[in-house]
Amino acid sequence: MSIARTRFANLPTPIEPLLRLSHQLNGPEIYVKRDDETGLAFGGNKTRKLEFVISDALRKNAGTLITAGAAQSNHCRQTAAAAAMHGMNCILVLIGDSSQASSGNLLVDRLLGAEIVWTTSEKREAAMQKAFDAAQKAGQRPYLIPVGASDAIGATAYAFAFFEMMEQMPDVDWIIVPSASGGTHAGLVLGAKRTPEWGGKVLGISISQAEAKQQQLVAGLAAQASDVLGEHMDFLPQEILANADYLGGGYGVMGDPEKEAITLFARSEGLLLGPVYTARAAAGMIDLIRKGKFSKKEKVLFWHTGGAPALFADVYSKGLRESGLI
Numbered sequence: 228m229s230i231a232r233t234r235f236a237n238l239p240t241p242i243e244p245l246l247r248l249s250h251q252l253n254g255p256e257i258y259v260k261r262d263d264e265t266g267l268a269f270g271g272n273k274t275r276k277l278e279f280v281i282s283d284a285l286r287k288n289a290g291t292l293i294t295a296g297a298a299q300s301n302h303c304r305q306t307a308a309a310a311a312m313h314g315m316n317c318i319l320v321l322i323g324d325s326s327q328a329s330s331g332n333l334l335v336d337r338l339l340g341a342e343i344v345w346t347t348s349e350k351r352e353a354a355m356q357k358a359f360d361a362a363q364k365a366g367q368r369p370y371l372i373p374v375g376a377s378d379a380i381g382a383t384a385y386a387f388a389f390f391e392m393m394e395q396m397p398d399v400d401w402i403i404v405p406s407a408s409g410g411t412h413a414g415l416v417l418g419a420k421r422t423p424e425w426g427g428k429v430l431g432i433s434i435s436q437a438e439a440k441q442q443q444l445v446a447g448l449a450a451q452a453s454d455v456l457g458e459h460m461d462f463l464p465q466e467i468l469a470n471a472d473y474l475g476g477g478y479g480v481m482g483d484p485e486k487e488a489i490t491l492f493a494r495s496e497g498l499l500l501g502p503v504y505t506a507r508a509a510a511g512m513i514d515l516i517r518k519g520k521f522s523k524k525e526k527v528l529f530w531h532t533g534g535a536p537a538l539f540a541d542v543y544s545k546g547l548r549e550s551g552l553i
């Protein structure tokens with residue numbers, strides 16, 4: 228298992244008990260894996276993936292990282308930081324237009340010196356390719372990172388994150404994690420499969436896609452990542468747990484369940500969730516606890532993938548204000 232990795236994340240991230248939250252929900256033993264504290268310009272799960280991606284980019288002598296995401300993408304913010312710290316340029320292809328306020332992640336993207344190209348969701352792939360071609364022509368040695376850094380290399384990072392957890396707390400019964408572009412979920416599932424003595428389950432809370440699609444996406448990425456680890460494994464879509472009951476108003480829409488999760492975590496534990504991913508996954512976990520899915524003796528590990536900087540985006544801070552919760 229020797230795969231090139233450039234180390235810059237603050238690892239291992241701690242696992243902390245959430246005693247007050249467990250008590251308030253009268254539920255299982257809840258713990259949190261603090262991947263919101265990986266350290267790269269406010270951190271998050273993309274930092275782990277980028278350790279492997281940057282290593283590949285450096286090996287290929289890249290001069291410019293190009294990736295894409297939503298206007299408030301955490302992935303793009305961490306990619307811009309990784310580029311800056313390795314002396315590379317960064318081009319971010321974001322959905323929206325230049326009238327977007329410089330708040331939240333977008334403010335940080337700009338501070339980090341990223342060049343921003345605006346597009347629509349339909350034209351995103353074409354816009355990335357266009358930016359790549361232009362950078363290549365200009366001699367900037369571009370390197371394309373897919374949305375969410377969810378390719379085989381990026382997903383592999385989360386198999387290692389699983390092994391890290393096994394060193395800290397091997398008796399976890401459930402891992403609960405947001406699942407969007409799928410690399411995080413896929414890596415954890417791969418790590419679990421490589422650890423047959425582990426008795427727990429990995430439950431992804433889908434952020435934006437129906438269950439069957441998410442299962443297929445994650446199974447495919449996990450299989451690809453297994454090849455990077457050097458031992459092919461097959462994954463059936465049916466063996467992936469991807470709950471899609473909490474899609475709410477769709478990607479990036481912070482509804483009442485997300486707002487409740489944000490204030491509950493903040494006020495019971497002093498812990499900040501992001502409005503897009505971690506609030507939705509936490510809202511799913513809270514609902515499943517209320518429905519009695521977990522026994523009181525079980526240990527549930529909420530994998531905090533970050534995203535709190537988006538709380539400071541105008542769109543989300545306004546949404547929280549208008550809800551009357553703050």
Ligand SMILES: *Cc1c(COP(=O)(O)O)cnc(C)c1O
Nearest residue numbers: 301407408409410411504532534
């Ligand atoms: C990208 C992201 C996720 C989702 O991870 P994927 O690997 O894309 O499924 C979850 N939480 C946060 C905060 C993210 O930025």
